[in-house]
Amino acid sequence: MRFVVVGSGKTAISVSKAIAAHESAELVGMIGDSRRETVQSSFLKQAEKLGVKAIAVKSLKQDPALSFLRELEPDYVISANNFMIFAQDALAIPKRATVNFHNGPLPAYGGVNPFCWALMNGETSYGITWHLVDLGIDTGDLLVQEVFDIDPEDTALTLMIKCIELAISSFRERVLPILVSGILNPYQKPDVAHTYFTGKDVPYGGVLPWWLDADALIRYGRAMGFAPLPNMFYRPLLKTTNGDQLYGARVEIGSSQPGAVPGTIIAADEQTITVATAGASLIVSELYKRAALKSEIPVNDHPIKVGDTLITET
Structure with a gap:
């Protein structure tokens, strides 16, 4: 089975290594996000170490991503810590499926920063999901889902780390063997409502x-x-x-x-x-001074003082 990995960071690197080490799988390509990856990045450096073709792109909806995928003729495309959207042209290329890792239990917690919302909602358990990719976002059939208890001391950071670690182990132990076998048995959870949080959603x-x-x-x-x-x-x-x-x-x-x-x-x-x-x-x-999560120097002087009262709405 021929695999291409799309993504960045520790999860994508570990998934790539697992594929390269599997006797019935062949890692034929790696695609990084040029907005997050540089030529010197760890993900693209890993491709060089593995002797695998790799590129960094801004989008999966056009060339060079589409021509790169067509050239490699993968059976599967694996999306791990990937923030680029798959259009129909990209989804049509792999012979079998495109599979994505989501750091939340679908369909209940889709979208961005789902672990933050779960903590605020007082959830006592959480999970990660490997699912098939369709034209929606976090809406494809489920392939593997792992659920675990939330510790009383868990924060957004510790929950995020647990998700990454579980994504890596579950891919190696459960997802990859399923994909290599060719028997996927995807499923849905029709009794659970689909919730999706965008980056613009704030509490x-x-x-x-x-x-x-x-x-x-x-x-x-x-x-x-x-x-x-x-x-x-x-x-x-x-x-x-x-x-x-x-x-x-x-x-x-x-x-x-x-x-x-x-x-x-x-x-x-x-x-x-x-x-x-x-x-x-x-x-x-x-x-x-601004709400946007981007590079900016924090203020070192401001007019808010002891005794001031805050409002409850914008």
């Missing part, structure tokens, strides 16, 4: 939710927990009744402040703002 209207109860605040803090990696979810808005506003990239749960009025600023310096709640406090750091 609580994008505002820092200082009004939440204690349990919801803890869940929120865990969902925002990416440290030491950059925040990949969203920057909540802190806007005062005076009209001053900032966006925070880091949110941590602090100790309670008896007597403090929820929604008021109880501590503030150039880099950190602490907000009182009905239970614990919210410590917000890495402050920015």
Whole structure:
């Protein structure tokens, strides 16, 4: 069986290695995302080590991606940590199927940052899914799904790491043997509603939710927990009744402040703002002027001060 891997990072590298090591599989090509991959990247370097043809592209909807795939004549295309969309022309090329890894249990948690939403929703279990790719996004038939318990201390970062590790082991132990056998037996979960989160979906209207109860605040803090990696979810808005506003990239749960009025600023310096709640406090750091998750220098001076009051809506 001939395989092409599309993706980036640890998951795509490990999947490529597993295919290359399997006696009944042949890794014939690797495609990286040029928006995320460079010639010096680990994924494309791995292709060189494996002696496999590789390219980096901006899109899978046109050449050179389509001509590269047609030349290689794969039986399967494997999408792992891939953020490019497969159009019909690309899906028609592999002789058997295109298979994608999704870091959430489909169909309940599709889209971007599903582990953050699961933590905020108070889920006690989570999972990863290998599924067939169709013209929708995260809508194809399921191939393999692995479910595990969420630990009370799990954050967005630890849950994301667990998903990556489980994706790698499940591909090697379950997915690859199924694909090589040629007997896929894909299935659906018609009793579970399909939910899809876009990168533009943000909780609580994008505002820092200082009004939440204690349990919801803890869940929120865990969902925002990416440290030491950059925040990949969203920057909540802190806007005062005076009209001053900032966006925070880091949110941590602090100790309670008896007597403090929820929604008021109880501590503030150039880099950190602490907000009182009905239970614990919210410590917000890495402050920015804009909401967009992109390269930007944090502010080192701002007008928000102790005693200011935050609003509850934009």
